[in-house]
Amino acid sequence: MKAAAEDFTSFIPTGDTLVLAAVVSPAEQELLDDWLRQQRRERPEARVEVLVFPVHSADQPPALMARLVELLEVDPDRSVVPVRIFWVPAGLPTRSKIVSLISGRDTYRPPELLQRRILRKDPSRARVVAGEPAKVSELRQQWHDTTIAENPREFANFVIRRAILAIERVELRLLGPEYKSPRLVKPEMLASARFREGLEKIPDATVEKAGEMLDELSTGWSRFSVDLIPTLGRAIFSRGFDPNIDYDNTEIESLRNALEMHPAVLLFSHRSYLDGVIVPVAMQENRLPPVHTFAGINLSFGFMGPIFRHSGVIFLRRKLDDPLYKYVLRQYVGYIVEKRFNLNWSIEGTRSRTGKMLPPKLGLLSYVADAYLDGRSEDILLQPVSISFDQLHETAEYAEYARGGEKTPESARWLYNFVKAQGERNYGKIYVRFPEAVSMRQYLGEAGGPIATDPDAKRLAMQRMAIEVAWRIVRVTPVNATGLVSALLLTARGVALTEGQLHRTLQDTLDYLERKELPMTNSVLRLRTPEGVRAAVDALSGRHPVTRVDGGREPVWRIAPEDEHEAAFYRNSIIHAFLETSLIELALVHAARADSDWLDAFWAQIMRLRDLLKFEFYFADSATFRENIASEMSWVGDWEEKIAAGPDGIGAVLQTKRPLLGGAMLRPFFEAYEIVADVLRDAAPEISESELTKRALGLGRQHVAQARVRNAESVSALLFATARQVAADQDLLRRAPDLSERRVAFLTEMRGILADVHTVEAAARKQFYAREQASHRSKAAQRPT
16 A cells, blocks of 8 residues: 555545544544545445554454454455544643653544544544555555465454555655654564564574564654654753754755655764754754664663653664574664665764764664665665764763763763753854765665675775765864864963964964865854954853963963863864874974985875874875875975975975974874883783773873873873774784884884974974064054154
């Protein structure tokens, strides 16, 4: 059965017809009777039988099913027409709707006691809608093609499910695409031939156990939750953020067109728990189909569990070690994709507590890839979603993690405190971007192709596909004023700056962003004026994370050592915009120290730095990366000749380069690597991750106290975790005859890079002081004699 093609005029075809009517109250029965009388008057030649069934009942009454079996045996050419009463949304008390939402009832269908009263006041509130007829023979063929059942009663159940789905599609067109949600997932899947065949291959698997797991996974957007959850989400973030999310309207229209063609997986960057409500808000207020979001089952607590489940949240177990659960989950994902519903989760798997993009997780993505390779969709779109914020209250929590603290478990009290924290102050704006989607077909080839049977090729293609999604997120994430101001004040290492010093120093960076045509927020554009700078630092004042010092001739702003971890989060959120130019500066200084072949030394060090930082940042492939570096250097005329000429030419290039950001952006990462390398110098070959982090935190605090480490933010359990990945990649965590020598060599290399960072910082300070002196001379010249 299909939804009516162009309109929703309810009709009965001529000839033998069976009307399957989903009616659940006396008022609805009266509406149905009136409609039937009208149909019979207009089509006297039609032979009509009616069977009423309760649409919301999980199991239909045996007597009803027996009668349906009889009615389906009458004539294979008999038409079956699904019919239902559609209630136009309006006016129910919110309290009643919330109770219905938690219980799982239809929150857009008024209570039976109120229905007659509603219709007396406004008869237009309800109407009979019908799906397009289908012949019994057509339905029987579909049943044979998709299930393994042979019992006539199972065929009757199949017809009921088809009728419900057909009516749901009609109502979807009446309500709009934002109300699209899967129905009857469990009975459809359990009856599927594909599902049963796979189930038979799993030891000790039963239909009952699989059904219990589907109950655990099952979700859907109730119609009221389509309205309620975005409203609640907006109410939560509007306590501290501008309620108007910043979108790119061109991207929204492109997304709308893409979703009409193929199902999509929305993969968002993850910096806050707010992301989980921002995506539904973005979809709802742009009249886009709702998304079904995967979340850890730890978030299914208290009364929030049922609300989340009826709001598109699919709760996953933390451990996927049960073969049956993995199979049910894979088939569930395949069903959702096949029915062209959209999925949603963080490509990073968890919140980034450092501010920069984490490596992509491939677990759930592999299930979607399996669905595509099995031919369940001709293509699946991976839609990158960039979510960024001017500020976040969670940065204090992240700073505590960096110092070695533990994560607070989720609970009702935790949720209350989280919501309460949103109203503590003004956090600025939220920015959502939808860059061009990535085609799964482009990376995996045709469904059923060679990748389907080659696990290594599949994994490689998926890695490339996921990295491309993350890369597109990075490229559209706008640079904001919070990140720029935090980066600048962090380079001052606790020294306070005036408004004028901040304004003058930021201009080179703004020139660079404009020359590169990188995305920027309006707050960045306002940094061109002293007033915009003052607004930016005032928004961060009160140790969020900037400290304002008053009482002198003019106010000054600084970042205290104890606030560096919070400031680093904001600085890290914009590093992607300055990464390549920062690497160039370090490579230039390194090349100047070479004895000869300075251009080769420059390129070798650029590629080495890229390799060392590959666990921290996303880079283009090697060839494209080299092209990007060459393009970045093109602002210097004859740059290759100048570098090839040796230290003097390199010095001239570095002297004219503005801004100099290598130290500001990259020192903390290499300091963290140097601390871990120092710990490894006398550590056991197979030192555990927890022991390595513990010793690195201790040694790092010592180095800060001795001023051997410039930034307190470098002493971070979060950075040490990545530093350990680098050490493992350099094969420094396995027993070997020359392990001690290679560990010492790695430590020496890190200290050499930090010496290069120091040189870049010295050049940047020289530029700063020259600019300040020029400003003083200009002001002096303007004073009256």
